[in-house]
Amino acid sequence: MELLRFATAGSVDDGKSTLIGRLLYDTKSIFEDQLEAVERTSRERGDEYTNLALLTDGLRAEREQGITIDVAYRYFATPKRKFIIADTPGHIQYTRNMVTGASTANLALILIDARNGILEQSRRHSFIASLLRVPHLVLCVNKMDLVDYDEAVFESVRAEFRNFAAKLEIGDLTFVPISALRGDNVVHRSASMPWYEGPSLLHHLEDVHIASDRNLIDARFPVQYVIRPVSDAWHDYRGYAGTVAGGVLKTGDEVVVLPSGLATRIAAIDTPDGPVDEAYPPMSVTLRLADDLDVSRGDLIARPQNQPRITQDVEAMLCWLADRPLRAGAIYAIKHTTRAARAQVRELAYRIDVNTLHRDEVAEALTLNEIGRVTLRTTQPLFVDEYRRNRTTGSFILIDEATNQTVGAGMILDAG
Amino acid sequence: MVTRGGVAATYELEHLAALEAESVHIMREVAAEFERPVLLFSGGKDSVLMLRIAEKAFWPAPVPFPVMHVDTGENFPEVLAFRDATVERLGVRLMIASVQESIDTGRVVERPGVSRNPLQTVTLLDAINRHGYDAVFGGGRRDEEKARAKERVYSFRDDFGQWDPKSQRPELWSLYNGRHHKGEHIRVFPLSNWTELDIWQYIAHESIELPPIYYAHRRQVFRRDGMLLAIGPYTTPGPDEEILETTVRYRTVGDMTCTGAVESSAATTADIIAEVAATRITERGATRADDRVSEAAMEDRKRTGYF
Numbered sequence: 001m002e003l004l005r006f007a008t009a010g011s012v013d014d015g016k017s018t019l020i021g022r023l024l025y026d027t028k029s030i031f032e033d034q035l036e037a038v039e040r041t042s043r044e045r046g047d048e049y050t051n052l053a054l055l056t057d058g059l060r061a062e063r064e065q066g067i068t069i070d071v072a073y074r075y076f077a078t079p080k081r082k083f084i085i086a087d088t089p090g091h092i093q094y095t096r097n098m099v100t101g102a103s104t105a106n107l108a109l110i111l112i113d114a115r116n117g118i119l120e121q122s123r124r125h126s127f128i129a130s131l132l133r134v135p136h137l138v139l140c141v142n143k144m145d146l147v148d149y150d151e152a153v154f155e156s157v158r159a160e161f162r163n164f165a166a167k168l169e170i171g172d173l174t175f176v177p178i179s180a181l182r183g184d185n186v187v188h189r190s191a192s193m194p195w196y197e198g199p200s201l202l203h204h205l206e207d208v209h210i211a212s213d214r215n216l217i218d219a220r221f222p223v224q225y226v227i228r229p230v231s232d233a234w235h236d237y238r239g240y241a242g243t244v245a246g247g248v249l250k251t252g253d254e255v256v257v258l259p260s261g262l263a264t265r266i267a268a269i270d271t272p273d274g275p276v277d278e279a280y281p282p283m284s285v286t287l288r289l290a291d292d293l294d295v296s297r298g299d300l301i302a303r304p305q306n307q308p309r310i311t312q313d314v315e316a317m318l319c320w321l322a323d324r325p326l327r328a329g330a331i332y333a334i335k336h337t338t339r340a341a342r343a344q345v346r347e348l349a350y351r352i353d354v355n356t357l358h359r360d361e362v363a364e365a366l367t368l369n370e371i372g373r374v375t376l377r378t379t380q381p382l383f384v385d386e387y388r389r390n391r392t393t394g395s396f397i398l399i400d401e402a403t404n405q406t407v408g409a410g411m412i413l414d415a416g
Numbered sequence: 417m418v419t420r421g422g423v424a425a426t427y428e429l430e431h432l433a434a435l436e437a438e439s440v441h442i443m444r445e446v447a448a449e450f451e452r453p454v455l456l457f458s459g460g461k462d463s464v465l466m467l468r469i470a471e472k473a474f475w476p477a478p479v480p481f482p483v484m485h486v487d488t489g490e491n492f493p494e495v496l497a498f499r500d501a502t503v504e505r506l507g508v509r510l511m512i513a514s515v516q517e518s519i520d521t522g523r524v525v526e527r528p529g530v531s532r533n534p535l536q537t538v539t540l541l542d543a544i545n546r547h548g549y550d551a552v553f554g555g556g557r558r559d560e561e562k563a564r565a566k567e568r569v570y571s572f573r574d575d576f577g578q579w580d581p582k583s584q585r586p587e588l589w590s591l592y593n594g595r596h597h598k599g600e601h602i603r604v605f606p607l608s609n610w611t612e613l614d615i616w617q618y619i620a621h622e623s624i625e626l627p628p629i630y631y632a633h634r635r636q637v638f639r640r641d642g643m644l645l646a647i648g649p650y651t652t653p654g655p656d657e658e659i660l661e662t663t664v665r666y667r668t669v670g671d672m673t674c675t676g677a678v679e680s681s682a683a684t685t686a687d688i689i690a691e692v693a694a695t696r697i698t699e700r701g702a703t704r705a706d707d708r709v710s711e712a713a714m715e716d717r718k719r720t721g722y723f
Contacts, residue, residue, distance in 0.1 A: 001430060001431045002428060002429075002430075002431060003429075003431040003434045003435070028696075031695075031696055031697050031698045032696045032697050033697045033698055034562075034698060061581075061582060070566050070581070070584065071566070072562075072565045072566055073558045073565050073566075073608070073609070074559075074565065075558070075559045075609075075611045077611075077613070081431075082431040082614075084609055096586055097586070099586075099588070100586045100587060100588050103588040103589045104588075104589060104590075211426060211427065211428050214427075216427055224441070224444045224445065224448060225444040225447055225448045225474075227474060227475075227476070227477050228477065229476050229477035229478070230477075231477075231478075233476075234476045234477070237476060237477075241444055241473070241474075242444075243437065243440075243441045243590070248427065270475075271472075272471070272472040272475040272476075280427045280429075282429065282434065282437050282438070282441075283429065283433075283437055284436075284437040284438075284440040284441050284444070284473070286475075297448050321586050333595070335591050335593065336591075338445075338448070391589065392589065392590070395588070395589045395591065396591070397588055397589075397591045397593065399593055399595055404593070404595040404596060404597065405585060406585040406586050406587075406588075406593045409586070409588045
């Protein structure tokens with residue numbers, strides 16, 4: 001079975017929790033004791049109906065304030081696939097949570113209330129999904145029961161969104177008219193919308209093709225850990241452990257080790273269950289090299305004719321995650337693949353308004369939840385690809401060296 | 417590696433292989449970036465699986481950190497025997513943090529008739545401080561409980577061992593931030609994205625050995641607070657609590673005083689997978705008295721430094 005990770009964005013008003021509740025309930029993934037606990041709490045609070053949001057709002061503060069603060073992870077499976085849901089709050093002050101949830105998602109699911117059409121927040125959610133290069137976007141036009149299952153309403157929302165989405169880079173866009181409350185087109189096709197010929201939402205989640213979303217072309221292997229057993233049996237063993245970040249590595253391949261630039265071959269690809277002939281993302285393996293080179297954590301193994309850019313100057317879109325604003329000149333710790341360095345912010349080119357996509361070029365700072373384009377200068381060369389080409393070698397985080405907080409999430413742009 | 421052969425031609429990774437790869441990645445990150453990691457090992461199924469993944473992550477080198485058991489002194493003897501045999505076989509170093517010792521030295525006060533389970537927090541934090549551990553692997557999973565569903569893979573703890581759910585570090589891509597000041601530490605949960613069913617499927621796939629009490633066996637039990645408790649040195653039925661002998665197994669393994677058995681005839685891993693796939697109650701809901709205290713029992717315990 002394949003694993004599909006998807007992020008959901010929206011607020012309670014859009015029926016997001018109801019939708020997740022229904023997906024979990026109809027796939028038999030809610031347990032009786034969880035449901036009982038939710039029913040009990042709902043009753044005590046005097047809610048009119050069982051509030052399925054309580055299933056995901058796990059923290060005391062969330063239940064007390066009736067809001068979702070943080071990303072919650074939920075799990076369910078069908079006979080076809082396993083699913084991990086990153087359920088993120090939709091409000092603007094939680095943009096950083098949606099960025100977090102979207103960073104590992106194969107698919108983003110955005111809810112729209114059929115009665116309201118495309119709102120500012122729908123645009124924001126779509127922009128973030130596109131910025132984070134989530135390969136598949138599903139727009140659920142919800143509450144179709146409240147607009148008499150009218151095809152014209154659905155079509156008008158679809159046209160409006162397509163018009164807006166033309167400004168974004170979205171790989172695969174799907175629209176599903178649903179009623180989360182009544183279950184129309186969630187798990188089963190709805191009899192109330194015979195005009196809709198596409199699959200139900202769950203069917204789409206089960207079938208959407210995700211295998212080719214990974215980069216299987218550019219071989220990238222960031223060395224994570226050097227394995228050198230101190231034992232007689234494995235006296236001469238030296239293996240480079242890591243997770244394949246791109247491409248397909250094969251035994252016998254000519255490779256180059258960065259930053260040294262020395263060439264060698266892959267002598268073997270080891271796993272504890274025996275050697276394998278090839279390795280691809282996201283496998284965790286151990287490479288042995290034909291020559292005795294000096295290789296350590298933070299180095300990167302690639303193919304001689306296909307190398308990442310080696311640079312200390314990084315152009316990136318940056319999402320700011322901390323209360324203390326980012327300003328040009330500041331220095332942070334940077335983590336990029338398995339490499340750690342320091343980075344100075346040389347320039348903030350513009351701040352982007354996540355609702356209108358307007359670029360503010362006189363902005364002097366990025367505050368919490370803001371996104372902008374920056375230029376960084378790093379103390380060590382990094383081995384980078386454009387984020388659009390590789391989500392692993394194209395991403396980094398910034399860390400405040402005083403507080404140790406993770407303060408920025410960056411997506412690398414082309415140098416040009 | 418869970419699946420190869422035909423599947424590799426399309427370069428797809430089975431879900432168990434993907435989960436294993438993620439857990440291996442996390443463990444290698446910790447080994448590379450921390451000075452003194454330790455892995456919490458109770459002999460329970462999640463910690464057994466976690467230790468197996470540690471073995472795999474560093475093969476053919478040995479696991480590069482010790483394991484630690486927080487022993488309440490009221491554990492199942494079968495599980496303690498299994499624990500000792502496992503560390504012996506793997507040649508890893510076992511540290512025991514003893515709740516009894518914490519009681520004897522007055523660090524905690526035992527209340528008669530109340531489980532020692534909550535006392536473990538003090539024993540655990542004392543041991544972390546004494547040995548200077550900076551990364552502590554735990555077998556917690558996000559599907560277990562709703563406070564855990566919100567916890568990071570790298571969960572920062574301050575110098576009191578406290579978890580602050582409202583100021584967690586954002587965790588993006590597979591970039592983990594393990595930076596901390598002296599005296600602080602990181603709890604690391606490499607099995608965050610596994611479900612109970614995944615755990616059992618992996619145990620079956622890898623033929624991982626577990627303590628026998630996970631499988632159906634005859635046992636004398638009595639019912640208390642809706643749970644079936646074993647009769648043993650630390651748990652005796654009251655005058656109006658009826659003793660019955662029945663076929664049970666354990667879905668989770670904790671302290672004998674607060675871990676309930678479930679009636680089950682599942683005698684093999686395959687039986688258990690079928691049972692888990694059909695079950696309608698979470699494992700903690702079914703078998704853990706410690707979670708029944710309140711809606712936020714786990715969150716409250718975690719805030720003060722619990723596992």
